[in-house]
Amino acid sequence: MEQFFNPESIAVIGANDKPNAIGSALMDNLIQGGFPGTIIPVNPNHETVRDLKSYGSVVHINPPPEMAIIATPIATAPDIVRQCVIAGVKGVIIIAAGGKELGEEGALIEEQIEGAAEGSGMRIIGPNCMGAMHPATFVNATFAGGMPATGNLAVISQSGAICAAILDRAAAGHLGFSHFVSIGSMLDVDFGDLIDYLGNDGSVRAILLYMENLTNPRKFISAARSVSRIKPIIVLKSGRSEAGAKAASTHIGAMAGEDAVYDAAFKRAGIVRVPSLARLFDCAELMAKQPRPAGTRLAILTNGGGPGVMATDTLSEYGLDPAPIPDEICAQLNDLLPPYWSRSNPIDILGNATVDRYAKALDICLSTREFDGLLVIMVPQDLTPPEEVAKTLTQIAKRKRIPIFACWMGGKRMVEAIKILDEADIPTYETPERAVRAFMYMWEYSRNHELLSQVPPKLSNELYFNRDQVFRTIYESFEQEVDLLNELKSKKVLEAYGIPTCPSVLATTVEEAVEKANAIEGPLVMKLLSPDIAHKSDANGIHLDLRNDDDIHRAFTAIMEGAKQFNPEARIDGVSLQPFIAGADFELFMGAKQDDNFGPVLCFGSGGVLAELVDDKTLGLPPLNRLLARRMIEETQIMPLLQGFRNSTPVELEKIEELLMQLSQLIIDFPEIVEMDVNPILIKDGKPYAVDARIMLQRVENSNAPHLVISAYPQHLERHDLTDMQWPLFIRPIKPEDAPLFEELFDTLTPTSIYYRFFSVVKSLSPEILARFTQIDYDREISFVGLDENMGKERMLGVANILGEPDGRRGEFSVLIGDPWHGKGIGAKLLLQCLRIAQERGMEIVWGTVLAENKYMVELGKKLGFTVKQGDDPSEYKLTIDLNTAKL
Structure with a gap:
């Protein structure tokens, strides 16, 4: 991307001197913006443009420009792109519209542009775009006026x-x-x-x-x-x-x-x-100018009661109240303010507040660590110049440690004050509502960041998956040309992945139904089985609490008649019989569906017949761990009930987490499953039972194509091995749940080993660092751990990884081995496994920086085929290996 933002030369193809022409505007913006590099107009019909020599084609320019802007009709773009490839241009911006947004003809032109650039490594921004700007290098490669x-x-x-x-x-x-x-x-x-x-x-x-x-x-x-x-x-x-x-x-x-x-x-x-665009700006301004909040404890300082109430009402939309005022702060405010001040947050310093009162109240509010943010509100009043209060706020805010933002309400009387605040990087908002919402968006990011750093706990029990059984069920269905699995087959799939179901049996005649019903203890449920009727209740296809032969006869007859009335052409496989679970505590729903953009999407929420009407659901993307599964559960309205509301029995939430993780793994393993409903899941005595399910299948044309938008744990890369020193080693990709093992590994390191790895003194691992090492993206990072399983529990002996650069062609390696296991050949095995995977993925160069005194790593690099050269710093070596030629 560098050629778009820091180029030494730019060609404008289609440059001209015509007023109001895009080629003219682009030339003006580059020149007037102060671009210090070379600007080269390209137009075969002009000898000069803006007194600069014009070329007939980009191929005639020597040396070639780093970037070219194509400001000609889109029909000419394929040929011009081809010329740019021949010339050696690194990046092209295509301004013109008329591509795929106009239909097949435009889509064909875009295909021709792609074909012209294919294999060249040249990057293209557009078409149908305005261009790019980089104010720091005075690049205004757009037709928008002004930098x-x-x-x-x-x-x-x-x-x-x-x-x-x-x-x-x-x-x-x-x-x-x-x-x-x-x-x-x-x-x-x-x-x-x-x-x-x-x-x-x-x-x-x-x-x-x-x-x-x-x-x-x-x-x-x-x-x-x-x-x-x-x-x-x-x-x-x-x-x-x-x-x-x-x-x-x-x-x-x-x-x-x-x-x-x-x-x-x-x-x-x-x-x-x-x-909305307004909230994008409100949020962006606060992000750009203020530190992130550590929490939601907002203090509101105002000289008007009404605006304080407006801010409070907006906080309540998020389920929050203004932060309580600490006793010592309240005492200080009592000494400062008139006796009839609000004595709560919002802190109303009253309509006659002077500049001095504002200053002292601000000092008091910023002296405590009990607030995570401060909103200062001012409404115009005759006694206090708003610009003087603004100046005071800018002085006090210089020692800020929490986000400070303002709401100066009014019109022309506030213009100068707002200008003072803007210049001091204190965001100002027209209304209290906008100010509070900006703060809450900022907190949402802080919370997201915190969640990304949390370590997911392990499950109490390992989950078991019978992939072979599901594979057989799916491909038997394909052979029978069935794409909608009935309840019985769907339940078999669920059971194979450990999801508890209510056992069911098939009956195809009323006599068979009576016979099988007598073999099941207790009242029964009878349900229609038809690949052509997805929702049984629509066809009177569910009958509950059947207690004798007469009930079975009546239910069977009603189901067959209801199915025929609902869809005379429907295929009927029979009915299912299962025990009737009476008095369930809750009904839940979970499922999955293939999305055109994001692949399989998981769904969880309240279940039963009214699931669609209630619309209490949350969505998530696989793969899931316990933390992500719990987050999905917590986002539903039924969560308080699951925890045990009043006299209701609480659910074992870990069991629900397991259900979602099992569903996630099923969808990961079988892209043939394009839709699944498990509804309802009855909760009885705190335990879940899937009592009905349906699964929609579709053949997968390319089984090697990734069907997930987030790469799943690559279990197929797990292997058992011996080092050259015959040390047994279990080598596998790192997992998010490995954080405790990684901490134990860190505790075995001497200060020297820590310095060799981190190039600095590190005494402990923060949650952010732990997450950085263990919660990796398997698409862009290769990280293997070596485990010793001989001690009765897992112990991490070392870790090696390669962090890929965005283009996927280069990557940086690192190795960390616990001090007790140096010299055992563990580092060589782990790094070699990383290099092999990188080579399989088409990575070309792997490199790393090693301190000169780290002779172990230097020798390891030589052993594996790295070239070793002194770095720019004499105390460092740079190790590089070319995977195009390496024999691993």
């Missing part, structure tokens, strides 16, 4: 119109940007590419997205999960409503996915979603 101020926010937008609105609004609010990119149709460069790039740029504090659709969801989620650990990503995703989704599809040429699934995906990736 924004330099700041720490990066913006990526699919819509050029939204880009223009953001730029205009930012200028009015004194908001600056580090990068500004309009990516249009994303023929090549997409959200994932840019998030990866911006995540590694230290000048970027937060990333803002305007999104209509995704072209590569797996790449996007992978990049976002990685970057959101270190900086916030805030997205405004259009197309929430069905009509809005259709509009987005027409505009961008790709169907937008179900909005709730986007919500689930953003949440899993640690992304904060906002519903």
Whole structure:
């Protein structure tokens, strides 16, 4: 991406001197923006443009430009891109619209552009875009007039119109940007590419997205999960409503996915979603100018009671109250304020508050650690100049440790005061509601960051999965040309993955039903079995509490008649009989469905006949661990009941977590399952029973294609081995649950070993560091641990990993072996396994930096075929291996 933001030379293809022409605007913006490199106009009909020599083609430019902007009609783009490839241009921006968003003809042009660039390594932004800006290097490669101020926010937008609105609004609010990119149709460069790039740029504090659709969801989620650990990503995703989704599809040429699934995906990736452009700005300004809150304890300081109530009401929308005032703070405020002050939060310092009263109240509020944020509200009044209060706030806020933001309510009397606050990086909002919502979005990111660093606990029991049984069931169904498994077959699939079911038997005649019913103890349930009737209750296909032969006769007859009336052509397999579970405590639902964008999506919530009407559900993406499963459960309205509300029996939540994890693994293992309903799951005496289920199947054409948007644990890479010293070793990819083992490994290290690995003194591992090592993205990182299982419990002896760069061609390795096990050959085995996997994935170069005194690692590198050269720092060596030629 570097050629788009820090190029030494830029060619403008289609440059001209015509007023109001895009080629003219691009030239003006580069020149007037102060671009220090070489600007090269390309237009065969002009000898010069803006007094600069013009070339007939980019192939005639020597040396070739690093970047080219194509400002000609899109029909000419394939041939121009081909010329750029011949010339050796590294990056191209295609401005013109008229691609896939206009239908088949435009899609064909985009295919021709892709074909022209294929295999060249040249990157393309667009088409149908505004271009890119990088204020720090004076690059304005857009047709939008004016360069924004330099700041720490990066913006990526699919819509050029939204880009223009953001730029205009930012200028009015004194908001600056580090990068500004309009990516249009994303023929090549997409959200994932840019998030990866911006995540590694230290000048970027937060990333803002305007999104209509995704072209590569797996790449996007992978990049976002990685970057959101270190900086916030805030997205405004259009197309929430069905009509809005259709509009987005027409505009961008790709169907937008179900909005709730986007919500689930953003949440899993640690992304904060906002519903409007106004809130995007409100949230971005606070992110750019203030520290992150550690909690939700908000203090509200106001000179008017009404605005304080408005702020309180907004907090209540999130289930929160203003933070309680500590006794010592309350005492100090009592000494300062008139006796009739509010004596609670919001802290109403009254309408006659002077500048001095504001200053002293602010000092008191900032002296405690019991607040996580401070909202300062001022309404205009004659006794106190608002600009003087603003100056006071800017002075006191210099020693801030919590986010401080303001609401200066009013019109022209507040203009100068707001300007003072803006220049001091104190965000100001027109209303208390907007201020509080911005703070809550900021807290949502802080909470997401905290959740990403939590270690998922292990289950009490290992889960067992009978994959062979499910495989046989699925492919027997394919041979019989059945794609909807009935209840009995669906339950067999669930049972194979450890999901407890209520046992059922098949009966095809009324006589068989009576016979089998007599073999089952207690009252029964009879249900219709038909591959053509998905919802049995619609066809009178469920009868409960059957106690004798007459009940069985009546139920069987009613079911057959109901099925015939509902669908005369329906195939009838018979009925199922199972014990009737009376007086269940709760009914739950879980299931999965294939989404066009994000692959399989898991669903959990309240169940039963009214599940769709109640609409108490939450979505999640596989794979799940205990922490993620618990989070899904906690997001439902039924969660308080499951915990034991009043006299109800609490559910064993670990059992529900297991259900979701078992469902997740089933969906991971079998992409042939495109839809599944397990409804209801009855909870009786705290234990779950799946009493009904249906599974929809579809043949998978390419079994090697990944069907998950988040890579699952690669269990097939587990292996048992012996080191060269005959040390038995269990080698497997690292898991999130390995954090305790990793801590134990760290405790075996001497200070020297720690320094060799971390290049600094590290006394303990923070939750963030633990998460960084153990909660990896298996798509972009290769990490293997060596375990000793001979001691009666798992013990981690060492870990090796390769962190891939965003292009997938290069990666950096590291090795860490516990001191008691140095010299056993463990490091060689682990790193060799990492290198083999990297080679299989097409990685070309693996490198690492090693301290010169770390002779063990230098020798290990030589043994495995690395070249060893002194680094830029004489105290370091750089080890490099070319996997194209390495024999591993």
